[in-house]
Amino acid sequence: MEFGLIGNIKLCNLHKVREPIIRTFSILIFAVLFCFLPFTKANGATNQLLDKVQQIDAEIQQNMQRFNIPGMAFVLANEEGIVYAKGYGLNEFGGTQRVNSQTNFKIGSISKVFTSLAIMQLRDQGLVELDVPIKQYLPWFATKDASLSDRITVRDLLHHTSGLPGRLNAHDVKGSDMNLVSSQLEYKLKNVRLVAPPGEKYEYTNMNYDLLQLIAEQVTNLPFPDYMSQKVFHPLGMSRTVFATGNQSSNSATGHRYIWGDIHPFHEKLSFATLGSAGLSTNAEDLGKYISFLLSSSAKGNNPVLHSASLTEMQHAAIFDESIGHGFGWDITGNTIEKNGGLPGFSALFTIIVLLMWLPTIVLRLRKKASYSFKKPNLFIILICWVLNGLMLTGVLYYIFYLVPYESGVPSLDRLTIAPDFVNGLIILSASYLAFSISLVCRSLLQRTATISDSLK
Numbered sequence: 001m002e003f004g005l006i007g008n009i010k011l012c013n014l015h016k017v018r019e020p021i022i023r024t025f026s027i028l029i030f031a032v033l034f035c036f037l038p039f040t041k042a043n044g045a046t047n048q049l050l051d052k053v054q055q056i057d058a059e060i061q062q063n064m065q066r067f068n069i070p071g072m073a074f075v076l077a078n079e080e081g082i083v084y085a086k087g088y089g090l091n092e093f094g095g096t097q098r099v100n101s102q103t104n105f106k107i108g109s110i111s112k113v114f115t116s117l118a119i120m121q122l123r124d125q126g127l128v129e130l131d132v133p134i135k136q137y138l139p140w141f142a143t144k145d146a147s148l149s150d151r152i153t154v155r156d157l158l159h160h161t162s163g164l165p166g167r168l169n170a171h172d173v174k175g176s177d178m179n180l181v182s183s184q185l186e187y188k189l190k191n192v193r194l195v196a197p198p199g200e201k202y203e204y205t206n207m208n209y210d211l212l213q214l215i216a217e218q219v220t221n222l223p224f225p226d227y228m229s230q231k232v233f234h235p236l237g238m239s240r241t242v243f244a245t246g247n248q249s250s251n252s253a254t255g256h257r258y259i260w261g262d263i264h265p266f267h268e269k270l271s272f273a274t275l276g277s278a279g280l281s282t283n284a285e286d287l288g289k290y291i292s293f294l295l296s297s298s299a300k301g302n303n304p305v306l307h308s309a310s311l312t313e314m315q316h317a318a319i320f321d322e323s324i325g326h327g328f329g330w331d332i333t334g335n336t337i338e339k340n341g342g343l344p345g346f347s348a349l350f351t352i353i354v355l356l357m358w359l360p361t362i363v364l365r366l367r368k369k370a371s372y373s374f375k376k377p378n379l380f381i382i383l384i385c386w387v388l389n390g391l392m393l394t395g396v397l398y399y400i401f402y403l404v405p406y407e408s409g410v411p412s413l414d415r416l417t418i419a420p421d422f423v424n425g426l427i428i429l430s431a432s433y434l435a436f437s438i439s440l441v442c443r444s445l446l447q448r449t450a451t452i453s454d455s456l457k
Contacts, residue, residue: 053084060088068263070256071099075284079295082288092254093263101284104240104252107348108341111243111280112209112329116158118216118228120310120328127219130155137215140182143192152198154215157208158328159318161201163194168207173273178217181273185210202321206277209329213276224275235304236293238286243275252281255345266345278343287350294352393437400426 060074071089075082087099122128128137131153135141143149148163156162173184195203213224220227225243233241240249246269257266270279293305317325317332325332330339338351404426405413413423 049083056084057086064089070263071103071253073099073101073103073105073284075101075288075291077288077291077295079292081292082285085284085288087284091252092265093256097251099253100251102240102251104249104281104283105348106253106255106343106346107280107282107350108278108343108346109206110339110341110348110350111276111278113339113350114228114232114280115209115212115216115276116314116328117306118232119154119158119212120314121231121306122216122219124307124310128154128215130158134211134215137218138182138211140186141189141211142186143189143194145194148194148197149189154212155318156198157212157215159202160204160208160326161199161319162205162208163196163198163201163203164205164207165192165195166203166205168192168205169277170207170210170273171271173271176223176272178214182214185214185273202319202326204326206274209277210274213273216276232305233286237289238282241280241282241286243279244281245270245272245275245279249281253346255343257345268344270343278341291352389437393433396433397430400430 056074056076060072063069064072069089070093071087071091073085073087075085077083077085085101087101087103089099091097091099091103119128119130123130133150134152134154134157135150137154141149141152143164152162152164168188170181170185170188173181173188175181175184189207195201216227217224222230228243233239246267254265255268256263258264272279294311314328314330315332315337316327317330318327319325323333330337332338336351336353338349341348341350401413405411405415413426
């Protein structure tokens with residue numbers, strides 16, 4: 001069995017958040033189905049792609065009508081690049097400018113996964129150490145219990161294990177000068193009590209990433225938006241992506257909210273101090289490039305943006321909150337690495353879907369660890385997965401066609417006449433599992449053959 005890797009992002013300018021699970025599921029389900037398509041030049045692949053694109057279009061339009069969404073954008077990408085990107089609806093309710101794949105949206109907390117990448121980049125450059133107290137970079141930092149807050153490390157901020165309470169943010173902090181922002185945060189934090197000792201509990205708070213923004217500014221001596229543009233967005237070709245307090249482009253979506261029962265545009269200007277946690281403005285095309293970078297770069301050597309080892313490290317869950325793993329701004333589930341974001345009037349979802357073999361997934365879940373790599377598997381890994389899946393298939397068939405009849409005292413399964421529904425169910429189960437296993441083996445062979453053929457051209 002093989003890995004399947006794909007990423008998608010959807011961006012909306014919403015007026016009200018209602019039934020978020022229903023709203024996003026209908027879009028994601030087609031991304032999951034699309035993962036099973038071999039992205040090759042084989043005959044029929046183009047038709048399959050067109051069919052899935054039509055399904056995505058239909059689902060998005062139905063959901064926009066159902067939830068009165070003025071405009072949104074969607075992008076689906078793999079390690080080779082953007083597979084599909086499109087804008088829907090209008091930039092502003094009642095306006096005439098239509099959303100396209102280059103329309104910028106505010107993506108809220110998805111900003112955090114870019115801030116964490118910047119910190120890892122600075123670590124690679126030797127400017128930041130993850131396991132030293134943040135007081136080394138922000139000497140003024142202290143909470144009410146200084147003996148505890150002195151132990152908070154950069155890694156604790158990245159994983160939301162600092163112990164700072166969830167209600168904290170920098171939305172009311174004025175100005176953009178680093179010293180001015182620092183003095184206001186120092187005053188805001190001095191009477192705060194930690195909810196747990198550093199490193200022991202997951203407690204999501206924007207303040208962690210607001211502090212990481214300050215650390216980046218401190219060690220680079222650059223405003224955070226400038227550093228991100230020069231060292232991250234420009235090298236990745238994300239030409240319209242920017243950390244900003246307001247809209248910086250004429251082709252930008254407007255947020256919407258209900259006011260006395262009617263939909264109205266809603267404009268919110270963020271504080272500069274909270275850019276690192278919620279201030280990114282981007283679009284479907286740029287995020288498609290970022291998805292491709294995440295999926296492909298860990299398989300290469302050290303690229304200009306981030307060392308492959310650091311990118312792989314960012315795909316590990318550091319701590320679990322119930323069934324979800326967390327690390328470096330990401331939320332990690334059984335087969336996804338994702339991040340939600342939202343601001344008043346906006347909603348965004350960034351998901352990377354990882355199709356793992358069942359057994360390793362179960363083992364990782366039992367061990368309370370998650371370490372998913374975006375690296376494409378080599379032939380050795382594929383063969384191991386085939387063998388493991390073959391052993392599982394053999395066990396299932398042995399149980400159904402030998403052990404069940406033996407324990408029931410009949411020579412074969414078809415002679416077990418006292419429970420025909422049970423027998424039919426077992427036969428259907430074994431046939432389905434066999435067909436599923438064969439299809440996955442054939443798909444991985446087709447993909448690998450196509451990859452070898454492309455490399456020989």
